[in-house]
Amino acid sequence: MATRVGMEVSIAAAEAVKQANADIIAAYPITPQTHIVEHLSELVNDGELDAEFIPVESEHSAMSVCAGSSAAGARTFTCTSSQGLILMSEIVYAVASLRLPMLMILANRSLNSPLSIWNDHSDVMSVRDCGWIQVFMENGQEVYDHVFIGFRVAEDRNVIIPFMMNIDGFMLTHVIEPIGLLEQEVVDRYLPPFQPLYRLHPNNPVTMGAFGPPILFTEAKKAQDEAFNKTMPHIIKAWQEFGDLTGRYYHPIETYRTDEAKIVIITQGSLGETASIGIDMMREEKEPVGLVKIRLWRPFPFAELREAVKEAELVVVMDRAISYGGPGGPLAGEVRSALYPQESRPRVANFIIGLGGRDVAPEDFVQMVQQAKAQPGEWYEIYGVRE
DSSP, X not given: OEXXXXXXXXXXXXXXXXXXXXXXXXXXXXXXTHHHHXXXXXXXXXXXXXXXXXXOSSHHHHHHHHHHHHHTTOOEEXXXXXXXXXXXXXXXXXXXXXXXXXXXXXXXXXXXXXXXXXXXXXXXXXXXXXXOEEEEOOSHHHHXXXXXXXXXXXXXXXXXXXXXXXXXXXXXXXXXXXXXXXXXXXXXXXXXXXXXXXXXXXXXXXXXXXXXXXXXXXXXXXXXXXXXXXXXXXHHHHHHHHHHHHSOOOOSEEEESOTTOSEEEEEOTTHHHHHHHHHHHHHHTTOOEEEEXXXXXXXXXXXXXXXXXXXXXXXXXXXXXXXXXXXXXXXXXXXXXHHTTOTTOOEEEEXXXXXXXXXXXXXXXXXXXXXXXXXXXXXXXXXXXXX
């Protein structure tokens, strides 16, 4: 069913887009997502993928092309990073409100200033509320698999909402990992051809993106909110059916050694694997620490998070972005919100780590847990600052 090979994660992502039989790829190169679209351009040029590859003059144009191609009924893919996401954000919001299904990989990278090409989550947090389904990937296998899952979810007629995959720049995009590649017939069984519910066509004119006066705008937003809030069961179904075919199952929240854990670390993205090594180190010292990895960012898995930390007395949230003027990091804010109604909720400590690609080692997680245990109250700290 699968061939296991060593492959750069960006190349694996592009190969998955090929196997998904995308129709339109529009992109502007920006570090660190460039290897994905470079390889896709080669696949199209060499005739291995029957698709239109459209190199554009900016990320704003890239997402505009994607809006048009999805509206016309084409299976659509793009990817970007950092400042590119900010430039295209006007259209990122528009395609969600227009309910245009597509897949975008966001190779997470710091936002200016100062200029940095390295990884953190400040880019995705800037569009937290844009109306896209958003997931975080921990390793290359998850990246490869979620190309198929993302198209499947976005194009589901019960969903029809764009899908964003967050993969840590360089930490995932540029590393070589063992990837289990699926046979094409398995992909075809899982991912049917795109059948748009509505499409722009001269033989059947429709209006998309019309002017919304005050008398209609609130109702349109309520309809969008209700549709988005109904996506969770369909995301879970897509994960379940993918697992039934491949043996690789995914969930909104993944846990590691949370049994009898009185202290729980919460992470997003590739640092979950590093944190798990730190967990093992603490467990060897009989420290009851577990790990909760949040895969599904939007819609946020409130019930699943509460269940995962119900035995914990201390929750230590690891953010890779700052919410300026707020309570620390955006992930910590969501966690506090999710746990707030509970009478006996755990204490929440928040560390902001790994900004601009700064390394975080397993020993750092051990140190942060010890500090969180010793420091009372609820607070946040930017970890590792050289004073």
